[in-house]
Amino acid sequence: MSFLIVSSKLKKWLLASVTKNRGVNTSNWRATITLSYYALIGIGLVGILQTTGLDLSFFTVLTGAIGIGVGFGMQTIFSNFVSGIIILLEKPLKLGDRIEVGTIAGNVQNISVRATTIVTNDNVSIIVPNSDFISKQVINWSHSGNRVRVTISVPVSYDSDPVLVEQLLLQVADNEPGVLKAPAPKVQLTEFAESGLRFSLLVWTQEYTDRLGVLKSLLNFGVLKVFKENKIRIPYPQREIHVFNEDPTKETKL
Structure with a gap:
């Protein structure tokens, strides 16, 4: 019992030390410490059993029985445990990453061998089983860095000057402090829509990654x-209405 207590306290102390030290790769060290903790527990338990002089053949049978139990009643727990080991080793996500899994979106707060804690924009902590990160599609907005691209679609009327529209959209991006200067914002004419032209403003941000x-x-x-200052009109859907008179030979067009 004292061995388990000491191991648990040592793990917590190491994790706290790594978290405070900003000069190290926190994610890598947390994974190493967590995996080492479980390996130490396994080795320590085997050593304790051997020093007691017990016949370990009994535990061989017990292990087989546990294996059968895992295959039935403990399948979900075992799946989450193995998935947690895979996450800690492969590191598809790390603390602080902005991710989406299923309908859940938020920042990774904690990764354990059973589940991962995600904090949403509403400051709600959601415990997600690790098996979900293996069986479902996971979007990691921070996997390649903390920069995220944002796109907004802007419709304008056909009588608008497209060059002026491009200049105004770039001006909006340049005036917003949360938009990065590099990579530079871009404007694209994406569609000749039914009621007007459709532009897309593409910008990069680091400040608003989670917002x-x-x-x-x-x-x-x-x-x-x-647009209001420069009299650029945003179109609305237009329809032609035909009103038919009682005389089927005459048609009134509005």
């Missing part, structure tokens, strides 16, 4: 402001 909706709102407000 993409906030940045989109700021950019949309900026677009409305400069």
Whole structure:
């Protein structure tokens, strides 16, 4: 019992030390410490059993029985445990990453061998079984770095000057502090829509990685402001209505 207590306290102390030290790769060290802890527990238990002089053949039979139990009643627990080991070894996600798994989106707060804790934008902690990260599609917005690209779609009427529209959209991006200067913002003419031209403003951000909706709102407000100042009209759907008279030979067009 004292061996387990000492091992647990040692693990907590090491994890706390790594978290405080900003000069090390926290994710790698946490994975190493966690895996070493479970390996130490396994080795220690085997050593304790051997020093007691017990016949370990009994535990061989017990291990077989446990294996059968795992195959039936403990299948989910075992699956989550193995998935946790895979996550700690391969590191498809790390602490602080912005991820989406299924309908859940948030920042990774903690990774254990059974489950991973994700904190949403509403500051709600969600415990996700590790098997979900193996069996489901996972979107990791931070896997290649902390920069995320945001795209907003902007429709304008066909009588608008496309060069002026491009300049105004780039001006909106340049005036927003949360938009990165490099990579530089881009404007694309993406569609000749039914009611007008459709442009896309593409920007990169690091400040709003976990609040993409906030940045989109700021950019949309900026677009409305400069369009109004420069008399750029945002179109609305138009329809032709035909009114038929009682006389089927006559047709009135509105």
